[in-house]
Amino acid sequence: MKANIYDIANKAGVSTATVSRALGDKQNSVKPETREKILKISEELEYRPNSLAKNLAKKTTSAIGLVLPEIQGDFYNQIIKGVDEIAFSGGYHLIVASSHSKRNIVESLLGFMHESLVDGVILMIPSMNNQLEEVLSNYKIPIVIMNDIQAYKKYDIVCIDNYQGAYSIIEYLIKSLNHTKIAMIAGPAGNHDSQMRKKGYISALKNAGIKIRKDWIIEGDFTTKGGELACSRILSLKEKPDVIFAANDNMAAGCYNVAESLGFNIPNDISIVGFDNIELGSYLRPKLTTVHVPVSEIGKISTKVLINRLHNKDDNSVEPQNIKISTGIIIGDSVTKNNYLDHNIRGKK
């Protein structure tokens, strides 16, 4: 039978309070010899604290909930890994939930937050909606959001600088590689990160004096399959772009699939650019040019922010933080350098 503090208290001839203090308290509120004795007995009895009881009494759980739209794929993986690492080293357990397929994310959230299973939640959502906002505003355990949502100033937000990431790689395509005919496979319209990436793309083109062509912006869904569909649509256009900028690497991978099956050579016939720099990208041939996103860093920083909140729970003076993580560019072999000659020739095709 599992031993509890009563057993220890009995055997040691002290009260449960002393046992509790000997085992838990940081301050030396117990005489060293007593503590010694208690420790020894708890060893003998193979005592393991019941954290349920502990949490109930303490009104905390030492657990962090992580709610993701998906649990599969390198991207989410990295997030989980980052969160896990910091959570663990901060003494927190991690409960992961995905809102995949039939479950709606709100329900998932409710489950987490309201049943006091967790002290705080790290949340990545495809998009904010009214229902969700109501849920979030109703329940007051700390939340950190990992989406590029500027509108919601009342939450801590940690995300990558999607706008800057998209802007800079498009700028690179234009200024360094002389490209002008750049199409985009955007992410789902409702998705905030996706919106910012699109904005970055548009701004970069505009600032370079390039006209935006609506027919060169296709909406995808961040999946490989979606990338395939979008890509085949682009490649069947009468007037084709030279470069396809996919809003994430998965969709870029979809482009590779389609290009291959249609007999398009990358980058000679069509250049491909991705976003995220997930592991998969490094296996694509030619190597994918993409925006580097320090994904696990997002998880890590979010967790730090959350734990920080948890440690200063009463202190409401700290303003919600809005942390943007900057991106980099990974130069692969999936984009041609378009010198003017080339460009003209191609233009005349």
Place this chain on the structure above:
Amino acid sequence: MKANIYDIANKAGVSTATVSRALGDKQNSVKPETREKILKISEELEYRPNSLAKNLAKKTTSAIGLVLPEIQGDFYNQIIKGVDEIAFSGGYHLIVASSHSKRNIVESLLGFMHESLVDGVILMIPSMNNQLEEVLSNYKIPIVIMNDIQAYKKYDIVCIDNYQGAYSIIEYLIKSLNHTKIAMIAGPAGNHDSQMRKKGYISALKNAGIKIRKDWIIEGDFTTKGGELACSRILSLKEKPDVIFAANDNMAAGCYNVAESLGFNIPNDISIVGFDNIELGSYLRPKLTTVHVPVSEIGKISTKVLINRLHNKDDNSVEPQNIKISTGIIIGDSVTKNNYLDHNIRGKK
């Protein structure tokens, strides 16, 4: 302030017991109108049960712990997804822990099992050792192990049939493609799954009357980097094999990297075979020939077995199960067909 059953009881003019029954009990032990009223009030008060208290009183947690050696990579991802799916639909929460890098898995396990955070554990370990065995045998919440460990009959085990998987793909290489010169990059020596794969490889060769060459069996570590190292060692041998059988796809991917950088053409100069059929494999070019492992199925079945145990906790009559999931072969383009002529020519090189 969060409402509890006392608040509801007060407002409804009943006792907490009645509230508890109205909210929880399946049997109609409460008068419909009373239940109605209580339900309504609990709505008004936005009552959310405190599962900590519930679990403490009920002595269960409705949570399943999943302990993995790693949390990153498509393979583990699939596992998590499978477990998550079944756990959720069975009304269980999922707590994921990885034993990665500095943490040792035993410690992680201890944390989980002993603090009564979970009702049961699903466990994947790199290898069984004495320390771990002691931990496992000491604490008596249900455990399902996802490794190919025959020696430990007392646990429920769900794993793939590594032996058969390796055996059959080697047999395929030999009988259908006429290969005889097959090297293997094995997994870590301590790893049980890895050992079984190696056994399958050896048996298949032996049964076909092919001599085992020790210098053609190199130990890897299941990582891409490890695959690279092993592959470059093989490719620098005086007498090279025609086929490299990597014990998992990650290492096969490493072979691709090395082959590419050394100028070897796959499959003409060297054929590559993998194991696992993770998503990554489908992006390799030429497409990887590999052993299909229904990874998420492992997670699903393990979880079913565990939940089954949890539901029949008192019933010790059920013998530990040992479920082996069979594999298949994915035929890609990474292996040549070796007809005799070819073979001889190549042999003379």
Place this chain on the structure above:
DNA sequence: CTCCATAATGTAACCGCTTACATTTGTAAA
């Protein structure tokens, strides 16, 4: 109308731990 089985509800102990407050013990100064 009384009686009694049964349905409905209430009482209170318990799950295992924490912690505010009370009490006892120890020790150095007076």
Place this chain on the structure above:
DNA sequence: TTTACAAATGTAAGCGGTTACATTATGGAG
């Protein structure tokens, strides 16, 4: 030896539910 105060320990009330058992209400049979 007292006194005074700090250190060590004990007491007991929660935390928010569940549930065995006790009690009360209900309604049909006699």
